[in-house]
Amino acid sequence: MRKTTTKQLVTIAVFIAIEVILTRFLSIQTPIVRLGFGFLPVAMLAILYGPVWAGVAYAIGDILGMMLWPSGSFFFGFTLSALLTGIVYGIFFRNRDVSLPKVLIACAVVAFFINFGLDTVWLSILQGKAYMAILPARIVKCIITYALQVVLIPIVYHGLVRNIPALRAQN
Numbered sequence: 198m199r200k201t202t203t204k205q206l207v208t209i210a211v212f213i214a215i216e217v218i219l220t221r222f223l224s225i226q227t228p229i230v231r232l233g234f235g236f237l238p239v240a241m242l243a244i245l246y247g248p249v250w251a252g253v254a255y256a257i258g259d260i261l262g263m264m265l266w267p268s269g270s271f272f273f274g275f276t277l278s279a280l281l282t283g284i285v286y287g288i289f290f291r292n293r294d295v296s297l298p299k300v301l302i303a304c305a306v307v308a309f310f311i312n313f314g315l316d317t318v319w320l321s322i323l324q325g326k327a328y329m330a331i332l333p334a335r336i337v338k339c340i341i342t343y344a345l346q347v348v349l350i351p352i353v354y355h356g357l358v359r360n361i362p363a364l365r366a367q368n
Contacts, residue, residue, distance in 0.1 A: 212238040216258040221266045230338040240350045248287025255283035274319035308343035
């Protein structure tokens, strides 16, 4: 296991802060759908530091965001989904392999298994609505989210992370 440096911890903290801002302030939110860009900093953390840090950071971001700017009651299921999302990105983008096949598969797992599957179950439990009643809106959300992730993750990685010397040098 590699030793974590102060620089890495600061970088992770900055990405957590960006995730909270993108999720809480720069997203479209209804009771059953949230469209935003909070996945981007988590995907970048997964590329830079792997599944454990990405999952833990996304879970911390979820908890911090909920504590600082609550949008309903806290439900641990969404934190579990955040953790799993970071882990999935980290597994697929290991060794900074952000190839199109890996992006397509990773985003499909996140969008359709975690966001559509698990998050729809959590919403059904939390809101007391029938699972089938919220499916149509969730399907549309997941298709849009999938397209956004597939397009934006490679663009942000190749455009930003590769061109910022402090991030490019990190393993």
